[in-house]
Amino acid sequence: MDWIAAARAGNPRAVARLITQVENDAASAPGIVRALYADTGRAHVVGITGPPGSGKSSLVNELAKRFRQHDRRVGIVAVDPSSPFTGGALLGDRVRMRDLAGDTGIFVRSMASRGSLGGLARSTAAAVKVLDAAGYDLILIETVGAGQAEVDIATAAHTVVVLEAPGMGDDVQSIKAGILEIADILVVNKADRPGASRAAKSLEMMLHLGLETDTASDRAHHGADAAPSPADDGRLPAAGWATPVLQTVATTGEGMAALADAIERHAAHLTATGQRAIRDWERSRDEVEHLLRDLFMDQLRAAVPATERTRLIADVAERRLDPYSAAERLFASASDTFKRER
CATH class of the missing domain: 3.40.50.300 (P-loop containing nucleotide triphosphate hydrolases)
Incomplete structure (x- = not known):
């Protein structure tokens, strides 16, 4: 079944399936x-x-x-x-x-x-x-x-x-x-x-x-x-x-x-x-900003090994490093990786 066409036609089963996909599979949401x-x-x-x-x-x-x-x-x-x-x-x-x-x-x-x-x-x-x-x-x-x-x-x-x-x-x-x-x-x-x-x-x-x-x-x-x-x-x-x-x-x-x-x-x-129209504009802005934050966090997790993230957090917890410096280092690492991939 073409679930997209069926959802457009108001088919409840198709609607339920697509909502399940966007809820459980983040990779499917953009295409839907x-x-x-x-x-x-x-x-x-x-x-x-x-x-x-x-x-x-x-x-x-x-x-x-x-x-x-x-x-x-x-x-x-x-x-x-x-x-x-x-x-x-x-x-x-x-x-x-x-x-x-x-x-x-x-x-x-x-x-x-x-x-x-x-x-x-x-x-x-x-x-x-x-x-x-x-x-x-x-x-x-x-x-x-x-x-x-x-x-x-x-x-x-x-x-x-x-x-x-x-x-x-x-x-x-x-x-x-x-x-x-x-x-x-x-x-x-x-x-x-x-x-x-x-x-x-x-x-x-x-x-x-x-x-x-x-x-x-x-x-x-x-x-x-x-x-x-x-x-x-x-x-x-x-x-x-x-x-x-x-x-x-x-x-x-x-x-x-x-x-x-x-x-x-x-x-x-x-x-x-x-x-x-103003509320639609505000909602669109907020949604784009939320998606950008999610994309960056996904990029950060992919770019910076979990061991490095854990080490930086431990440094913050033990007062060897302040949280701002830790965030800046993580941001820089993710940005450098993104630039290399581009």
Whole structure:
């Protein structure tokens, strides 16, 4: 079977096979992405993030059902944490979403983070491209739920939904985590619990204090590679989007219609204001930078023998060499090898 052509036609078996290849075989990913890339860019990508226990999986489950009522094809990528000792992952999201299994318009894929930081797996971006090329209208990415370090989703998705839940600790924890800055939509899930209204009011107060000004168009990066504005004048436009604070009970479906409507409104807002193109530009930049880092690390491992790397690390650990000097020596060795091979 021509798996690429079958995936373009929306064949779930082909989609599953290609995602498995990009996840398990790094050498296969470039060829698959190259073959499908011209067919991507049509799906709206929604990131669902928040602390463990906030109900992300249940919310994704109900949200997918809500979009299916409007005949939207939905792809789900659920990232689960891996054990730092064995590398294994429970992939429990697949169990929680088992009632979606009978719907051919929904594709669910769980993948292990495999040590990647930022809440996503290394192959998440490639998996999203496969689903996009296969014709899924919405792609929901559920992050690991690590909390404060979980910011990669800010550029991986068009719309970022951040979940909080009442009774999970200090009401100002979100300020300390800094996660509000990446939110396009804030959700207090498990709103049937005591303290839900207070949690929602606290979030609204934080937004009124000015956190909403760190919008998606300028939230992610302030380096030299700034995304161009629609006017091409080098400035990033104001977002013009008021971040809503919604309350949901994912286990019963309460509030899901309002959340789905907010996602649709945000998608329309991004298109109308030109900010979707800006987010695509930012995502492309971040992806290229991540791939460059991966390529360099692969080059480094190939160019510098493991014994030399181990010796330098031992020198650092025993204070015979500082870490900057060790990194510079490794970089120089890899660069020299690369030049000779060229």
